[in-house]
Amino acid sequence: MSEAAQGELPKHEIFSKPFKVEPVYETWETPSNYRRYPGGDRLPDKLKVWRVQQLAPGQKTRMVAPYGAVAKPWKPSEAPGTEILVAGYNLGKMDGAVAVGRERNFLQWGFSAPPSKMTEAGRAFFLNSVCYIAKFPGKGSASAK
């Protein structure tokens, strides 16, 4: 995964409590790998993204170590106890691949940088994520994947 989340923020408390997450949106080229997946041919040439971290100043789409990760998108309505929180702009998988998501008491933060290398919006989102998962002490059970 690159260093950016993809798309506008959905309405969710994780983007406002306790810190308001204020992304700085940029427009990046649609990765060619997205085209290989169903529906990829209908994507626009450019996509709206916002940086969560910046390990390589000036670099846009490059992947830099330590690497982050995305998960295959799923339908939360079919997997109780899960949430998709943001998609990650990635250079190997499909459009909509999940960078930050939750399953029961686990929140997977797919970005890789330590806080000093996160953007202001990234730091706010990270802190909010820690606060948000505190609300899920052992709720539900693991979904069948």
Next chain:
Amino acid sequence: MLTNPQRMSMATLTRCIGFSLMLAVGAFSVLATSAAGGVDTASPKIELRVIYFGHPQTPRAKDFVGFLEKHFSKVGQGDLDTFRESDAAGYDVTLLDYDELKVVNNRIQMPKTVVSKQYIRPTVTIGAMGALVSQQLGFQTGYL
């Protein structure tokens, strides 16, 4: 027409109003920083007890722990390699940071799974290795 003492009073009043406005603007700025985005380190600490497990003494671990200490009321830390589920007791949130993805002989080295499906503590897993742990637990958030 104003007398001299009255002029002085007006001048004093003007200064007072100006000073009050500056105070008000300053106070508003402090409040606005928290409400309008940004991670204001001057904000009161969040009443949560969090514990970070990574590789202590590394710059990365120090970076995470230092940041968490600025924002949470209680921050613990431990070594991921010796983590046991019982270590999370007494904390509201556990962070598991596996650091770098390791590739050996062109194969991704799977991390040691330190938690079971019975583990119920709120937990944040970080990065690619975190995704591998999610994968091993059979979660949707697992590595793609």
